[in-house]
Amino acid sequence: xxxxQADTRRSADFAAVRGLAAADMHRVDSLIRQRLSSDVVLIxxxxxxxxxxxxxxxxxxxxxxxxxxxxxxxEHHIKLAAVIEFIHTSTLLHDDVVDESDLRRGRxxxxxxxxxxxxxLVGDFLYSRSFQxxxxxxxxxxxxxxxxxxxxxxxxxxxxxxxxxxxxxDEASYLNVIERKTAVLFAAAxxxxxxxxxxxxxxxxxxxxxxxxxxxxxQIADDLLDYTSDAGTLGKNIGDDxxxxxxxxxxxxxxxxxxxxxxQSLRHAIEHxxxxxxxxxxxxxxxxxxxxxxxxxxxxxxxxxxxxxRALPDSPWxxxxxxxxxxxxxxxx
Numbered sequence: 001x002x003x004x005q006a007d008t009r010r011s012a013d014f015a016a017v018r019g020l021a022a023a024d025m026h027r028v029d030s031l032i033r034q035r036l037s038s039d040v041v042l043i044x045x046x047x048x049x050x051x052x053x054x055x056x057x058x059x060x061x062x063x064x065x066x067x068x069x070x071x072x073x074x075e076h077h078i079k080l081a082a083v084i085e086f087i088h089t090s091t092l093l094h095d096d097v098v099d100e101s102d103l104r105r106g107r108x109x110x111x112x113x114x115x116x117x118x119x120x121l122v123g124d125f126l127y128s129r130s131f132q133x134x135x136x137x138x139x140x141x142x143x144x145x146x147x148x149x150x151x152x153x154x155x156x157x158x159x160x161x162x163x164x165x166x167x168x169x170d171e172a173s174y175l176n177v178i179e180r181k182t183a184v185l186f187a188a189a190x191x192x193x194x195x196x197x198x199x200x201x202x203x204x205x206x207x208x209x210x211x212x213x214x215x216x217x218x219q220i221a222d223d224l225l226d227y228t229s230d231a232g233t234l235g236k237n238i239g240d241d242x243x244x245x246x247x248x249x250x251x252x253x254x255x256x257x258x259x260x261x262x263x264q265s266l267r268h269a270i271e272h273x274x275x276x277x278x279x280x281x282x283x284x285x286x287x288x289x290x291x292x293x294x295x296x297x298x299x300x301x302x303x304x305x306x307x308x309x310r311a312l313p314d315s316p317w318x319x320x321x322x323x324x325x326x327x328x329x330x331x332x333x
Contacts, residue, residue, distance in 0.1 A: 071198075216301035
């Protein structure tokens with residue numbers, strides 16, 4: 001199978017998953033638009049920009065799939081999916097300010113268009129709106145999971161900030177950051193689906209494990225794409241993580257196997273940021289085998305995610321979640 005054929009198949013598989021969730025996700029999108037509305041004009045402007053930016057809506061879709069796989073037939077999964085997307089979007093607004101990013105999904109970021117202050121404050125609006133909607137569900141179990149999750153995400157953001165420019169960050173420290181910053185929201189999304197469906201504890205735990213492992217796989221693959229994709233495909237500039245001094249897994253693995261000269265260049269790039277030596281750095285990463293090792297690590301987590309689904313009864317919804325595990329490490333954007 002050629003690369004083009006493989007890409008076409010992956011796109012078709014992902015489209016099939018989206019098709020399965022389409023009816024619920026249409027309702028989620030409608031609720032997102034409704035609950036983003038404010039009588040403060042600037043909030044509406046930035047919210048409209050965010051919505052127009054599209055995105056895969058992967059986290060809310062995971063919740064919808066998990067709820068259906070758990071046999072849930074109520075309405076709460078629609079509101080919870082919107083809450084999950086609000087939490088995720090608020091972290092993106094804050095991330096772009098911290099990272100001084102001007103491009104996301106191929107479009108200007110909110111902070112590039114309206115400034116840092118507006119982006120941070122609208123991010124706060126989204127956080128607070130998500131908690132308003134949580135309270136409406138009147139379920140302490142849901143509120144506890146999401147409150148713990150948002151707090152953990154904030155800790156992950158701070159840990160990542162502390163790691164910027166630190167060439168001595170190891171694999172364990174990197175994984176700790178992406179667990180808190182990314183994987184916990186995937187885990188909450190899927191666990192909450194099981195909770196809504198009234199699944200026993202062991203199956204809810206399996207759904208949480210699936211989400212956590214999928215989150216690892218997704219973020220590691222995303223960090224790999226920073227060195228293998230391009231702005232037109234990925235929606236951001238190649239080498240952005242390096243420019244920000246972020247020691248992601250490709251760099252960590254490259255440092256372990258690079259020769260003395262390459263190691264010096266890699267450490268300098270992490271500690272000082274910038275893209276002055278991007279071609280040389282990418283060559284050093286490729287020469288070290290770091291890209292292959294990073295991909296293998298992502299696949300390991302995707303396999304673990306798929307294995308966790310065995311605790312659930314067979315259904316098209318479970319199969320769709322397994323497909324997303326494969327997609328997470330095979331995508332090009």
